[in-house]
Amino acid sequence: MSVSSRQVTNNKMKLFPIILAAGQGTRMNSAIPKVLHPIGGKPMLAHVIDSCKQLQAEKIAVIYGHGGDQVQAKIQDDAITWVHQAEQKGTGHAVAQAAHLMHDDDLVVIAYGDVPLIKADTLQCLADSLQNADLSILTTLLDDPTGYGRIVRQQGEVDCIVEEKDADTAIRQINEVNSGFIAAKGVDLKRWLQQLSPENAQGEYYLTDCVAMAVAEEKRVITVICENPSEVEGVNNRLQQAKLEREYQTEQAQNLMLRGVSLLDPARIDIRGNVSAGKDVIIDVNCVFIGTVKLGNNVIVEANCVIQDSVIDDNSVIKANSVLESASVAENCNVGPFARLRPGADLQKSAKVGNFVEIKKSIIGEGSKVSHLSYIGDTYMGRDVNIGAGTITCNYDGVNKHLTQIGDHVFIGSSSQLVAPIKVGDYATVGAGSTISRDVPANKLTLTRPIQKTINGWQRPTKKNNN
Ligand code: UD1
Ligand code: CA
Secondary structure, three states: OOOOOOOOOOOOOEEEEEEEEOOOOHHHOOOOOHHHOEEOOEEHHHHHHHHHHOOOOOOEEEEEEOEHHHHHHHOOOOOEEEEEOOOOOOHHHHHHOOHHHOOOOEEEEEEEOOOOOOOHHHHHHHHHHHHHOOEEEEEEEOOOOOOOOEEEEEOOEEEEEEOHHHOOHHHHOOOEEEEEEEEEEHHHHHHHHHHOOOOOOOOOOOOOHHHHHHHHOOOOEEEEEOOOHHHHOOOOOHHHHHHHHHHHHHHHHHHHHHOOEEEOOOOOEEEEEEEEEOOOEEEOOOEEEEEEEEEOOOOEEOOOOEEEOOEEOOOOEEOOOOEEEOOEEOOOOEEOOOEEEOOOEEEOOOOEEEEOEEEEEEEEOOOOEEEEOOEEEEEEEOOOOEEOOOOEEEOEOOOOEOOEEEOOOOEEOOOOEEEOOEEEOOOOEEOOOOEEOOOEOOOOEEOOOOOOOOOOOOOOOOOOOOO
């Protein structure tokens, strides 16, 4: 930021961010309004709103138009004042729709719903710069400024902004461009907006024409240079969206690494939400984190895991290709490879859930093991239980879900079915291949198993000639 010292915003001045989000976004080729397309799993507009909220603004207005119902349904936020722009007649016209909300002493900051990576600090800096000016423009320097409004200066001072379509060859050479973000006092902005006219190449009311008006009034116009151009990059198509998604993910990955997480390849992680992590966490490639995920110290997440809204405590290992959703994994657990922890899976200390095991809404007690090919649902399991391969809790009778209660130190033989509701007492052993439909007493062997027979003299069928 070129405004060096961060000034404190005058207390009497109230920040009023206005976010333009009325455009159609034709080039997205989508039924979804552009500003709802996500970056990091969150609508672009929500990113901008979140940055504006960090400014502790008194109110935030969003100018909506195309797909307004969808936008309002998705972004339900009491902090927002919604302002309708029925017809899109240009950025100046869009801002003018919110003129009735501007108080004279508001510090109005204009932002864009399709420019998702703008940082609160940058907006704050833009607003603070109004301490020394009447109109402040966030600009950036681009090697290829094509398409942007150019900052035209006279003796170093800003004179006006000329849009690409209105620019001559000389002006098109200028590589200082208008990011679109501007800040001005309500009293000035309202006056300038009233004077806008659509006499330009696009027949639009340009917000940028306020600059020449300010200069004509001998007001002070300054620029704040945004050093990271991706912060002010807009999204018009899915290629640009994908580019900003990578920028966003790169930053997420860097933040994690700086906080003590090892990423085996920082280019191959996706964070769609918030990940917090202790020290010496290791995350292998192609993992996706969704929602709020908390990782303790020394957690290892192997390749290709998808982890959503889950907590994983110290020293636990999530092996490759596991999928966790709303699960809780205590310390020293082992999950996967190829495990699925569904909502309400609660693994207590040192539990083990192995390959091709699905756990739903169940407590797996301390030190208990479900190592292979099992479904455990609606179950309370005590400690040091061993569930043999292929065990199924039959928790659903087609209408209702029923509970399975397994005591401590139970051993369930392989390929058993526990037909809930059912209780299995402490230290019980269930023989392999049993279908258990009545409660199992503690300390005993219980099994249901047909008697094994051998048929003497039985002959294998032989192939007949006529077929
Ligand atoms: C605008 C600036 C240009 C700047 C560029 C940066 C103007 C006249 N030009 O040009 O100087 O370099 O942004 O990206 O301001 N919108 C509405 N209602 C409208 C018109 C636009 O909500 O009536 C919204 C659009 O949805 C979009 C944003 O405002 O998010 C920018 O509008 P757009 O027409 O794309 O402006 P640019 O031509 O990109
Ligand atoms: Ca644009």
